[in-house]
Amino acid sequence: MDQFIVQGPSRLEGEVKISKAKNSCLPIMAAGLLCNRPFKLNDLPDLRDIRTMKKLLFGFGVKINDNAFDCSEIHSTYAPYELVKTMRASVLVLGPLLSRFGEAKVSLPGGCAIGSRPIDLHLDGLKKMGAEINVESGYVHAKCSRLKGAKIDLMFPSVGATENLLMAAVFADGETIIENAAREPEIYDLGEFLISLYPQLKIEGLGTSTIKVQGISKHESNESVKYTPIPDRIEASTFIIAGVMTNSNIVIKGCDKDHIRSVTNALEMSQANLKLYDNTIEVLPRNKELTGFNLRTTPYPYFPTDVQAQFMALATMINDTSIISEEIFENRFMHVPELNRMGADIRLNNQTAVIVGGKRLKGAPVMCTDLRASAALVLAGMIADGETRIQRVYHLDRGYDGFENKLNVLGCDITRESSHNLIASL
Numbered sequence: 054m055d056q057f058i059v060q061g062p063s064r065l066e067g068e069v070k071i072s073k074a075k076n077s078c079l080p081i082m083a084a085g086l087l088c089n090r091p092f093k094l095n096d097l098p099d100l101r102d103i104r105t106m107k108k109l110l111f112g113f114g115v116k117i118n119d120n121a122f123d124c125s126e127i128h129s130t131y132a133p134y135e136l137v138k139t140m141r142a143s144v145l146v147l148g149p150l151l152s153r154f155g156e157a158k159v160s161l162p163g164g165c166a167i168g169s170r171p172i173d174l175h176l177d178g179l180k181k182m183g184a185e186i187n188v189e190s191g192y193v194h195a196k197c198s199r200l201k202g203a204k205i206d207l208m209f210p211s212v213g214a215t216e217n218l219l220m221a222a223v224f225a226d227g228e229t230i231i232e233n234a235a236r237e238p239e240i241y242d243l244g245e246f247l248i249s250l251y252p253q254l255k256i257e258g259l260g261t262s263t264i265k266v267q268g269i270s271k272h273e274s275n276e277s278v279k280y281t282p283i284p285d286r287i288e289a290s291t292f293i294i295a296g297v298m299t300n301s302n303i304v305i306k307g308c309d310k311d312h313i314r315s316v317t318n319a320l321e322m323s324q325a326n327l328k329l330y331d332n333t334i335e336v337l338p339r340n341k342e343l344t345g346f347n348l349r350t351t352p353y354p355y356f357p358t359d360v361q362a363q364f365m366a367l368a369t370m371i372n373d374t375s376i377i378s379e380e381i382f383e384n385r386f387m388h389v390p391e392l393n394r395m396g397a398d399i400r401l402n403n404q405t406a407v408i409v410g411g412k413r414l415k416g417a418p419v420m421c422t423d424l425r426a427s428a429a430l431v432l433a434g435m436i437a438d439g440e441t442r443i444q445r446v447y448h449l450d451r452g453y454d455g456f457e458n459k460l461n462v463l464g465c466d467i468t469r470e471s472s473h474n475l476i477a478s479l
């Protein structure tokens with residue numbers, strides 16, 4: 054297992070280019086299963102989750118050459134536990150497999166470190182569309198002749214359920230209406246990709262809480278499609294926070310400022326010095342002292358749970374008290390004991406964290422517990438005095454493309470020590 058060694062404190066300078074969004078690329082790759090049109094995804098990021106999705110697709114018979122996919126000869130609709138357990142987004146193959154082949158056997162993703170994360174909303178929606186669904190021995194067995202359009206009112210605007218149902222609706226008979234749909238930019242992106250595969254497909258309301266899809270009949274085309282997914286708003290947010298925490302002048306390129314408005318608003322309210330352009334954000338050294346904040350995570354367009362841990366790292370250095378409430382996942386505060394090991398003063402009361410900031414952090418050995426918590430520990434290491442050893446960075450490798458290289462270019466002293474080097478040095 055690799056670890057990062059960060060020597061702090063750091064001051065950053067220069068430019069960083071944001072990769073394409075993991076959370077767009079994964080559903081888009083799954084959506085490719087809908088048809089036999091070959092497709093190429095431009096600038097697919099090099100991430101562990103992307104490799105897992107490729108393995109899953111390969112198991113169905115998808116031919117993959119770098120970023121090019123050919124789903125014309127699918128010989129299996131079985132998604133095994135060994136792959137699904139490592140990445141919850143694997144469950145996104147259910148909707149497209151069912152829509153195109155009328156059957157799928159997909160492992161239940163199970164719980165994960167940040168919460169129980171059931172898929173009841175995905176399954177209830179598919180049942181409403183006429184699928185016969187049995188859950189047996191840890192697997193979802195789904196069957197249908199042709200899915201039927203239906204009106205589905207989601208109890209919660211689940212990102213994954215909205216994506217699965219949107220993909221399932223493509224070949225459904227009639228109109229599917231998803232109410233209380235998730236409004237994340239990645240849903241919009243998935244819809245745009247589906248339209249690029251099927252220009253005759255009518256999808257209304259992408260980016261709003263009511264999405265309407267007029268199902269089409271299956272049709273064949275060998276013409277290849279090229280698509281460029283949107284930039285990763287969580288990676289962009291992480292770099293902006295890195296710039297603010299280190300009081301640096303850095304330029305974050307290739308991001309979409311509209312997708313991270315809740316994050317930049319929160320930072321500006323805390324007196325961070327940002328300049329926002331359409332695809333570029335510049336972080337400037339602050340001209341006022343940072344102030345504490347009171348945030349709660351909520352579905353898009355409000356403050357994202359995927360940036361909560363990074364804001365917690367930021368709060369530790371602000372000479373003020375901040376409050377963060379986590380309202381999306383029930384167990385997403387595992388970075389708190391790790392930050393406290395570095396000298397932070399964070400107290401938890403159920404789903405709320407109170408951060409008494411302004412305590413100088415000191416480097417310490419810490420452990421990553423999930424993807425975004427890992428990023429928060431790197432940020433903390435960058436402002437801490439001395440050496441921070443961050444173990445289990447495989448969590449971070451799921452979602453940040455070349456993180457340490459990008460930080461090195463900005464001037465941060467971060468190195469990766471791989472497990473075989475560690476063993477050799479014993």
Ligand code: UD1
Nearest residue numbers: 076142170171172173174175210211212213214359381382
């Ligand atoms: C996606 C993102 C993840 C992000 C999350 C919330 C991807 C690959 N992952 O995850 O990075 O943190 O959105 O913005 O895009 N829920 C149910 N039943 C369901 C589905 C969800 O109770 O059937 C609950 C979950 O347990 C969780 C909440 O709804 O508490 C949000 O989940 P959801 O929006 O579905 O997140 P994901 O799609 O899993």
